[in-house]
Amino acid sequence: MSATAAIRTGPLLSVEDLRVSFRTEDGVLQAVDGVSFELGSGEVLAIVGESGSGKSVTAQTVMGLTRAPNSRIEGSVRYGGKDLNELDDEALRRLRGDEIAMVFQDPMTSLNPVYRVGDQIVEGIRAHRDISEDEAWTRSVELLRLVGIPNPEQRARNYPYEFSGGMRQRAMIAMALSLEPEILIADEPSTALDVTIQAQILQLVEELNRDRDLAVILITHDLGVVAEVADRVIVMYAGQIVEHGTLDEIFYDPQHPYTWGLLGSLTRLDQPRPKRLPQISGQPPSLLAPPSGCRFRPRCPHAFEACGELPPLEVRLGAGSEHSDRCWLDPAEKKEKREVEGRIGLEVPA
């Protein structure tokens, strides 16, 4: 959380009104619908939301990984004075891995099973730097050591199937760090791992952020993870940002009912155990035909007439605040409505 100073020097990455849609057999699927945010250097930005909220697509679009014949990308992703959406494939390729690197959700399937782990790191390095195979190999061994793989000289010669899940994710992180990128995009890096390994991976990400001033976009649906490492948080729902604020703002003064629901559904060890875990009832909306008005309206117990119209994402807490949200409710009203059994929540569990 050292980033407040760095943010002021201007954003490293700025995403503006990003829209991504895919043509599918069932119609046009609007996966990301007008997302804007900025990432300062050395900052950890968390994007949270349930499955299908568009968080992964947002992240992959930053890397240009959603380019396909059936996808349509609008808006801009500005990095280092360039709009990444307008770069040709070759220019984008040079950026990938070198300046912006990505770690994916499932380490079990993200490494190619037929090549040695070391070779896969070497391959990434040599795609960008003109160095010898041996040098790149030495470098990848160092990287594996850095991410905490014991015995890296031998381990680099192993194939992915000889690695455990946590080690594979470490190897993925080593690969992502191999060219000292400015930005690391971590797409649910700990989701597929068990809890103790999760903590280790997050710790690793946090250390890298602290020691190397690496900017991180952390995509997750786990608010516990967010609380550990994030500086700022974006909450996404149905392809849109519904709330955007600092970690403290989101956790202690959440403005959007969906955020209340997310926070309410966390189990808390410091409070008596609820009879039934609270949940957000209903299903996430279909992105083929999103609900009119506020997208959360069909699931929101606090919806009223105004919600028939889509609330813009704006600061509603008065001047001086940068905490924005998409909910028509008055901030004072929100304070009252989000109190459920002495904590923040959406509604009393049935």
Next chain:
Amino acid sequence: MTFAIIFGYLSAVRAGQFTDRALTILALIGISMPVFWLAAILLYYLTSKLQLFPPGSYVPLSEDPLEWLNHLILPWITLAVLFIGFYSRVLRSNMLDVMNEDYVRTARAKGLSERRVRIRHVLRNSLIPIITLFGLDFGAVVGGAAILTETVYNIPGVGLYAGEAIGTLDLPPLMGVTMFGAFFIVFFNTIVDIVYAYLDPRIRLGTAAPA
């Protein structure tokens, strides 16, 4: 085999585009074409009409290697057409499957060129099922499954031998041919297994793999 890989690769890379459609049609024609018909047509046009190749029969390799080659080109083409069509279809669908794998996305995210991604990461993983088929088919062809081709071109091969034996209800040679075919299928399977281990390290034995 080489053509099959090139065609399948092109077809997968240009999936949905014109090249892919054209190759699909070619492959389907290749698969559907009856071997005896294709052989007869080739014989008629390329040997009788154009006189490019000698008609039928066979010259042993030990007598005249060039003539041997010259006599075998047509039968080879005939056999290959079927297999090219078949393998390129299988390779195409395999490659399209593999392209959706997470590690291919990782490879792209590393900033590898599209070509490198396709050849190193997609093609190699797609070849494994092809190798299986190839081993079986090759064994079968050597072991006498080329009976139609051999008959039309009048090559004194195992297939023709078996064909004649069937015609005269001569059982012992048939049993011999069957054994011979079985031997080659097993033999090529072994070779396929060895190639597997090269292509996919997970298949290598010896050290116990952790789950």
